[in-house]
Amino acid sequence: MILAIVCAIIAGLSDLLGGLIAYKTKLSTITPRYIIAFASGIMITVAFIDVLPEIDMKTQGYVVLLGFIVFYLVEKLFMLHACGEHECKVHKMSGVTVFGMALDNVIDGIGIAVAFVVNPLLGALITVGVVVHEIPQGIASVAIMKQSKYSTKRMFGVLALAGALYPIGALLSGLIPQNLYIFVLAFVAGDFIYIGASDLLPEAHKKFNIAVILSVLAGVVFIILLKSVFPAI
Numbered sequence: 001m002i003l004a005i006v007c008a009i010i011a012g013l014s015d016l017l018g019g020l021i022a023y024k025t026k027l028s029t030i031t032p033r034y035i036i037a038f039a040s041g042i043m044i045t046v047a048f049i050d051v052l053p054e055i056d057m058k059t060q061g062y063v064v065l066l067g068f069i070v071f072y073l074v075e076k077l078f079m080l081h082a083c084g085e086h087e088c089k090v091h092k093m094s095g096v097t098v099f100g101m102a103l104d105n106v107i108d109g110i111g112i113a114v115a116f117v118v119n120p121l122l123g124a125l126i127t128v129g130v131v132v133h134e135i136p137q138g139i140a141s142v143a144i145m146k147q148s149k150y151s152t153k154r155m156f157g158v159l160a161l162a163g164a165l166y167p168i169g170a171l172l173s174g175l176i177p178q179n180l181y182i183f184v185l186a187f188v189a190g191d192f193i194y195i196g197a198s199d200l201l202p203e204a205h206k207k208f209n210i211a212v213i214l215s216v217l218a219g220v221v222f223i224i225l226l227k228s229v230f231p232a233i
Helices: 002-024 031-054 057-077 095-118 120-147 152-175 178-204 210-229
Strands: none
Touching: 002 095, 002 120, 002 152, 031 120, 031 178, 031 210, 057 095, 057 178, 095 120, 095 152, 095 178, 120 152, 120 178, 120 210, 178 210
16 A cells, blocks of 8 residues: 555655646647657556456446546536647636546546556556556646646645645545545546547647657557566556
């Protein structure tokens, strides 16, 4: 559990890292796409070759679908999507948006902790997927908060609160019976498939760019190489 909490803290710090990148640098309209594309390749690969093989699609397939639908609704109704600093649509960071971020982060924290119990290396890969997704999410959050005229203190306060919810989610996983862990993994698989394929990938491909395609493939290859180094996964 300690290792899972450490990884959940690292996931939370990635929110702050993305925010710091957006705050300290003058991002072009195209550079963030490489990060988003790389994250998409990682999340899709982890979902299909690492998480789904751990479950029985005959009995947990509906839970995968539920995870996909829930995060579709969360992203569309509550949250901003990942985007470059100069590509985010102008809208305010409302309490509803913050609630959506909180829900997402708590569930990811639970997923990290459960995956570590099932297979520590799987937990590590899910952590990698969450981290690379949260960096562009942090960039998007700061971009929108800048447009909403948030102070620096308030911007990073929101990101710090969002980041703290990962280890809280990891701790809450202790309340889930172990016989339900497989359903949590199925739900996380649906989450990763939605975020990777329906949120990140379309955002990266707003304009055709061969480097973006290569960045997606680099994410895929990165996970495959990790699996070759750690074949036990």
